Amino acid sequence: MPLQKRLLDAPMVAPLKVGLAGLGTVGASVVRLIDQQRQELALRAGRPIEIVAVSARSRGKDRGIDTKKFRWVADPAKLAADPEIDAFVELIGGEGNPARASVTAALNAGKPVVTANKALLARHGIELATLAERHRVALNFEASAGGAIPIVKTLREGLAGNAITRIYGILNGTCNYMLTRMERERLSFDDCLKEAQRLGYAEADPSFDIEGQDTAQKLSILASLAFGTRVDPAAVYVEGITSITTADLEAADALGYRIKLLGVAVRTDKGIEQRVHPTMVPKDSAIAQVMDVTNAVTIDAAGIAPITLVGPGAGGAATASAVVADIADIARGMRQAPFGRPSAKLVVSHKAPMQRHEGGYYIRLMAVDKPGSAATIAKRLAQHNISMESIVQRHSGPPAGGTIKGQGPVPVILITYATTEDAVRKALAAVQRDKAISGRPQLIRIEKN
Numbered sequence: 001m002p003l004q005k006r007l008l009d010a011p012m013v014a015p016l017k018v019g020l021a022g023l024g025t026v027g028a029s030v031v032r033l034i035d036q037q038r039q040e041l042a043l044r045a046g047r048p049i050e051i052v053a054v055s056a057r058s059r060g061k062d063r064g065i066d067t068k069k070f071r072w073v074a075d076p077a078k079l080a081a082d083p084e085i086d087a088f089v090e091l092i093g094g095e096g097n098p099a100r101a102s103v104t105a106a107l108n109a110g111k112p113v114v115t116a117n118k119a120l121l122a123r124h125g126i127e128l129a130t131l132a133e134r135h136r137v138a139l140n141f142e143a144s145a146g147g148a149i150p151i152v153k154t155l156r157e158g159l160a161g162n163a164i165t166r167i168y169g170i171l172n173g174t175c176n177y178m179l180t181r182m183e184r185e186r187l188s189f190d191d192c193l194k195e196a197q198r199l200g201y202a203e204a205d206p207s208f209d210i211e212g213q214d215t216a217q218k219l220s221i222l223a224s225l226a227f228g229t230r231v232d233p234a235a236v237y238v239e240g241i242t243s244i245t246t247a248d249l250e251a252a253d254a255l256g257y258r259i260k261l262l263g264v265a266v267r268t269d270k271g272i273e274q275r276v277h278p279t280m281v282p283k284d285s286a287i288a289q290v291m292d293v294t295n296a297v298t299i300d301a302a303g304i305a306p307i308t309l310v311g312p313g314a315g316g317a318a319t320a321s322a323v324v325a326d327i328a329d330i331a332r333g334m335r336q337a338p339f340g341r342p343s344a345k346l347v348v349s350h351k352a353p354m355q356r357h358e359g360g361y362y363i364r365l366m367a368v369d370k371p372g373s374a375a376t377i378a379k380r381l382a383q384h385n386i387s388m389e390s391i392v393q394r395h396s397g398p399p400a401g402g403t404i405k406g407q408g409p410v411p412v413i414l415i416t417y418a419t420t421e422d423a424v425r426k427a428l429a430a431v432q433r434d435k436a437i438s439g440r441p442q443l444i445r446i447e448k449n
């Protein structure tokens with residue numbers, strides 16, 4: 001008898017009965033995917049997967065799926081502890097209740113949990129992981145970072161034997177979409193944002209994405225898996241993309257770089273540095289090729305070449321792909337410590353003191369049109385031991401070591417060799433005090449591959 005028939009017919013193979021809370025973009029896609037992949041999933045997971053009960057806010061809403069075949073439980077926390085379900089899937093969202101209360105109720109009832117909720121994990125991840133460990137059940141959250149990219153599994157399982165030195169990635173599709181269009185079409189930040197909102201790639205209130213907070217939440221989850229730190233978005237230095245202009249993207253292009261909003265977690269002599277900021281990446285790097293809403297994560301591990309995973313980072317189908325894979329693991333009876341090691345062994349990570357950050361810098365400043373201003377800039381940088389890899393003036397005139405004369409401030413772009421952020425900031429503060437530049441200089445960190 002073929003394996004498929006044996007498995008599906010075998011009365012001994014009980015289905016995994018799933019309670020699903022949240023039937024929005026992701027929840028409805030999960031229902032569809034389980035339906036479409038029913039047979040294949042049963043074969044891969046070793047038993048059928050059946051949604052038996054669901055919960056959402058409004059029962060009568062048209063969701064494009066048939067919800068009548070599922071038992072309706074109005075309260076997600078009641079569903080979570082329902083004796084008839086074997087596993088609970090939380091796709092409500094938000095760090096507070098009912099998401100938190102229902103995940104807690106499921107774990108306390110000894111039920112494994114799948115969630116896509118980065119906000120909940122970033123805020124209460126350790127508490128929930130501790131609870132999962134105490135009750136010896138799985139807490140799976142592949143969809144919480146990187147959408148369909150299996151990054152959680154890669155860090156927790158695939159690279160369990162490797163010493164990871166750095167992970168960095170594009171974890172927010174909205175920002176990458178905006179930077180891509182700004183670069184390609186020379187659109188201003190504001191025009192691009194309006195366009196992203198019109199197309200549904202940016203929220204009506206886009207601040208959580210464009211200010212870098214969304215990336216910080218995801219990074220804190222990935223850093224925990226990679227480095228054993230306690231999940232804590234407050235330990236992440238965060239800068240969004242709102243200061244990036246087309247002038248920066250043009251200059252980056254001319255200098256062989258692209259600008260991406262990266263989340264970076266790196267092991268340094270002083271601990272794990274976690275940061276989110278616009279970053280110049282060499283145009284030939286894998287991460288620089290990642291355009292539009294696509295996400296990507298590069299992992300550097302000792303002794304092997306970097307690994308880059310690229311894929312759709314959001315949307316119903318992409319997120320459902322990760323959620324269903326997590327459910328399949330539960331059906332297989334797999335259980336890992338949620339963050340790859342006992343929660344009690346996760347260590348506190350302090351916010352990265354960025355003045356100690358070492359690397360190359362892109363500096364764009366407006367040198368004033370007066371004799372000696374360029375020489376002053378050069379002198380101040382030299383005083384702080386900052387060496388230049390390249391200097392570009394966007395208009396005609398002498399280089400930064402000479403005198404600038406013309407019709408107003410002259411844009412000067414500097415690329416430094418590796419230095420400290422402290423040195424760069426002090427040099428620029430001195431240049432401002434000297435009145436050799438007008439306005440605030442733009443500073444973008446360079447991440448080498």
Ligand SMILES: NC(=O)c1ccc[n+]([C@@H]2O[C@H](COP(=O)([O-])OP(=O)(O)OC[C@H]3O[C@@H](n4cnc5c(N)ncnc54)[C@H](OP(=O)(O)O)[C@@H]3O)[C@@H](O)[C@H]2O)c1
Pocket residue numbers: 021022023024025026027055056057058059061074076091092093094097098116117118119143144147313314315316319
């Ligand atoms: N969308 C994505 O691309 C994406 C990507 C990665 C991760 N995620 C994560 O996936 C989760 C779900 O996101 P989503 O985009 O699917 O959200 P969504 O479309 O807003 O859906 C949320 C669902 O939760 C239900 N809900 C809200 N409050 C509730 C309450 N008090 N009691 C019961 N049900 C309640 C809603 O019910 P009604 O439908 O009745 O209003 C809706 O079905 C979030 O944690 C999100 O961060 C989403």
